[in-house]
Every structure is written in C-alpha cells, then in structure tokens.
Amino acid sequence: MPATSDWIPIASASDCPPGTSIERVVDGRVVALANVAGVWHALDGLCPHQGGPLGTGQLCGTVLTCPWHGWQFDVVSGRHRLSPTVHQQVYEVRQRDGELFVRWPTVATLPPSDVAEQRGPIA
Numbered sequence: 001m002p003a004t005s006d007w008i009p010i011a012s013a014s015d016c017p018p019g020t021s022i023e024r025v026v027d028g029r030v031v032a033l034a035n036v037a038g039v040w041h042a043l044d045g046l047c048p049h050q051g052g053p054l055g056t057g058q059l060c061g062t063v064l065t066c067p068w069h070g071w072q073f074d075v076v077s078g079r080h081r082l083s084p085t086v087h088q089q090v091y092e093v094r095q096r097d098g099e100l101f102v103r104w105p106t107v108a109t110l111p112p113s114d115v116a117e118q119r120g121p122i123a
C-alpha cells in the first residue's frame with residue numbers, strides 16, 4: 001500500500017525561536033511555521049484572502065496575523081478567528097537533532113521506495 005505522507009525537512013529549529021513565525025517552501029507550496037512557546041506548528045502559508053505571506057505575519061500566542069490586511073488564524077487548528085468556515089491546511093511538525101520536519105502528503109501513485117528516496121523520511 002502506498003505511503004500517504006512523508007516527513008520533509010523544513011528548517012532548523014533555531015530559525016524559528018519561540019514567539020516567531022517564518023515562511024518556507026515545501027514541495028512547491030508556501031508553508032508558515034510558527035513557534036508557540038517551544039512547540040512548532042505548520043500551516044498553509046498563503047492567506048486565503050489575497051495570497052498574503054502568513055509566515056511573515058505577527059504571531060501573538062497561537063494567533064498569526066496576515067501582514068497584508070490582518071486576517072487572523074489559529075496556528076494550531078488553522079482556523080480563521082472570525083470565520084470558522086475559512087480553514088488553512090495544518091501539518092504535523094517534529095524536531096530531531098535541531099532540525100524541523102513537516103508531515104507532508106505524498107503522491108499516492110508513487111511507490112513508497114521512490115518517495116523515500118526523494119524526500120529522506122525520518123522514523
């Protein structure tokens with residue numbers, strides 16, 4: 001059965017200290033990475049309003065504010081603060097040896113060995 005997700009390196013842990021967020025590109029998609037009191041969260045980094053860079057926004061607690069027009073998202077759930085129907089994809093994040101990895105969906109048609117070679121999964 002093909003794998004449905006894989007762990008992909010996204011950043012060094014030191015790139016995103018507590019209380020900050022950064023932007024990275026994973027597999028051609030923009031991802032916002034946020035550090036809430038030492039716990040990292042990742043979500044789709046393109047704001048659904050007009051495509052603003054969420055990862056470069058202001059992080060306050062678990063709330064990330066888009067720098068363009070102020071839409072706010074909870075980085076844990078991916079939900080817009082005022083409109084629960086607006087929801088960003090969230091990704092699981094793990095740290096290993098100072099590096100951060102996101103759990104990323106894989107292309108279901110690729111056999112697991114090909115996916116592992118391309119992306120270097122972690123156990």
Ligand code: FES
Pocket residue numbers: 047048049050051052053066067068069070071
């Ligand atoms: S593009 Fe994010 S609030 Fe407008």
